[in-house]
Amino acid sequence: MSFAALPSVRGRIKADAPLAPLVWFKSGGNAECLFEPADRDDLIAFLKALDPEMPVMALGLGSNMIVRDGGVPGVVVRLGKAFAKIERIDEVTLRCGGGASGILVSSTARDAGIAGLEFLRGIPGTVGGFVRMNGGAYGREVQDIIVSCTVVLHDGTVEEWPAERLGYTYRHSNLPEGAIVVEAVFRGIPGDPVIIGTEMDRIARAREESQPLRSRTGGSTFKNPPGHKAWALVDAAGCRGLRIGDAQVSEKHCNFLLNLGNASSSEIEELGEEVRRRVQDRTNITLEWEIQRIGEA
The missing domain is CATH 3.90.78.10 (UDP-N-acetylenolpyruvoylglucosamine reductase, C-terminal domain)
Structure with a gap:
């Protein structure tokens, strides 16, 4: 891929970028192009100007992924800190960036007295990944808490998908290939931060005891x-x-x-x-x- 063929960006872009350091297995080949957008507008502009035939995929924490040794063709989009912000909408609802981790979302919910999101403490990934895959742990799944998500499609179009459009089944959604989840809205129920924290601690201990973390x-x-x-x-x-x-x-x-x-x-x-x-x-x-x-x- 020639850099001359790529749209200009405000974020960081690198050709032939190693992916092994970015995934938990620490193995695999390089991305033909790795792009970390400065913000949502940067991502949208890049995708609108990108060759529509160019493959695009999102990368979160790389926790549930094997990157094959021959590398990944096209553009790998990594959502950084600009996409990790969390905003409280009302007493029981959070708007979370696609790059926010499960630990950050569950901890923010705890501090806000929002129960029902504790299980996200047990998902080692980001909002974008577990929204796409209907991630779950300890008896709960994303479909139990999601209100809607905002996605940027391969052509740069922005859409808001209500929960029912996602068509969730076990570890699957209807989101199309190349769609990048930039935001999701989660709703819980009122709770006591102390009790919520205790449950999160229990989940953390259970993971530590049973999994090779x-x-x-x-x-x-x-x-x-x-x-x-x-x-x-x-x-x-x-x-x-x-x-x-x-x-x-x-x-x-x-x-x-x-x-x-x-x-x-x-x-x-x-x-x-x-x-x-x-x-x-x-x-x-x-x-x-x-x-x-x-x-x-």
Whole structure:
């Protein structure tokens, strides 16, 4: 990609940009172009002027993602601090930027005495990512709290999508490819900040005790099939601790894959496929990837 072919921006733009440092697995190739817009207007102007054939995808904290070793064609948009602002609309409603983390949203809700958003403390991602994927944890999902979201489409058009338009199902929404969530409105219920904080602490402890949070991982790897827990199926298929190179199925929580040091993304993905094969052979259940796998092998 030639920089001459790219629209001018006020934010930061870089060609052939390494993505491994930006994702939790610390593996994978480069983005053909990485763009961090200065603000919403900068993003809109860039997309309006961009070649409509150029692929576009958003990147949050990179927590639920395998970037393949061949890198990502087109433009990767990373929403920085300009998109991490949170505003209280009324007693129980927050307007949150697409770059705000789950921890920041839940902590802001706690301080405002808004209950019902505590589960976001257990989602290691940003608003943009968990709105797109109907992220969930500890018995709650984004569809339980979202009022609407604002998206910038591939052509720079801005649309507000009410909750019902998102068509949420398990870890899925109707948002089109290339749409970037720049804002979402969440609504909870009145609550006591002390009680809310206690529940958030419980969630944090539960995650620490059950998940390999201090490892290079991508979070929950496979969706829970109806009536089953993915980790239990993986365990029953004898995959706990299974390795390919430096890629390993976590022994602490076997729905997590780990990069023990120098695993390539292809090894991590190959390990996931081997787990899927073994579970299929043993149970006739097909595990579906929850982790996004992007780019070229």
